[in-house]
Amino acid sequence: MKIFKDEEKLSPEYVPPNLPHRENELNMLKTFFSSVIDGTPSISTRVIVSGSVGTGKSALVKLFGQKAVSEASKKGVDLKFLYVNCRISKTTFSVLRKLIEQLKARLPERGLSNEEFIHKLLDHLEYKGSYAILALDEVEMLLREEGSEPFYLFSRVGEERLKIPRISTIFIFRNPEILDTLDASTRSSLLGNIIHLKEYDYSQLYDIVKYRASLAFRPDVLMEDAIQLIADIASERGDARYALDILWRAGKYAEAENASQVAPEHVRKAAASVYPTIRREHLEFLEQHSKLILLALAQALDIEKSAYVTSSILNDYYKMVCEEYDVEPRSYTSFWEALQRLDDLGIIKIRVVSEGSKGRKSYISLPGIPTSILKKELIPLLPSKQAKQ
Ligand SMILES: Nc1ncnc2c1ncn2[C@@H]1O[C@H](COP(=O)(O)OP(=O)(O)OP(=O)(O)O)[C@@H](O)[C@H]1O
């Protein structure tokens, strides 16, 4: 039996035309950016959108971007919505390149400092009479890599030009506490408009699942009990992505069994195979050394038969894995930085314990996924060992 009418509507990239239970936040964004949409901004607007995993941050901002552009165009305002995910573009330079690409601006790609780059961008917008809303998603990644420089660049340079502000920004964070690591003046320039997305509760997840199923599934194939069960399972984390992953997989199980409906049993099967802390798109975009570190962690936890390994033991395993794959291991400092990024992504957990006179030790664990599954996901993403010879 055919279960899906349009499976794509459940893919992580798809932005639905409505976001139930985020209408207020969408309106807040519209209000904050109303002068930009009208083409009459007098100051550059900056907004922070925060909230934990799967609370709809990316979807909300992308949907807002689409709406803002079309509303502006009705008013004859040329507004660009530029979206960059800093998990993929981790440096200021690569963010800038993405922006240039999206603007389709012809600019020299090399030989400019980041600050000159921003000025060129602003020149381009001024020349065209356009405005841009710049959304930087998963900013903690950029912040870890570059400190406050990008924030200065994206928020202050425009102001210093004393012309009409051309760029307004939305910064998307999971945990805005990371802002505490910035210097006071950058921090104060960012603070102000914060939209915090609370985790979804049972009834909100129920509505979201029902709505997304109506886009993706054929009418009446999803049983009422199945919707309730998904909402129940996902409400523990308040995570809509987790709910939709289970929904999609439950549909796949039903289809594979040739069932005519998606039933609670399909949901139970699906829930047993979805690991909310690991997202395939996260693993794919990790740099090779982070993948090797994760593989080393999976091996170490297996071999040591324990829940935790210390960072120094993990480093030994990492060196062995590097040898297997015939790559040079990174220095301990970069190894440690990679661990922190993996912790930021929620894939691993680092617990630092002070052990009296012996100093501090870091214990690394893998809370959300069995080692066997992690290995199975990682190995195809790594170069085959023979090919390395
Ligand atoms: N209110 C909603 N209505 C319908 N779908 C939603 C809603 N909120 C989130 N979703 C869907 O749930 C999934 C996760 O949302 P999104 O990617 O925006 O979360 P996020 O807060 O950016 O998470 P992360 O911190 O992991 O990046 C997406 O597929 C999104 O379309």
Ligand SMILES: [Mg+2]
């Ligand atoms: Mg997101």
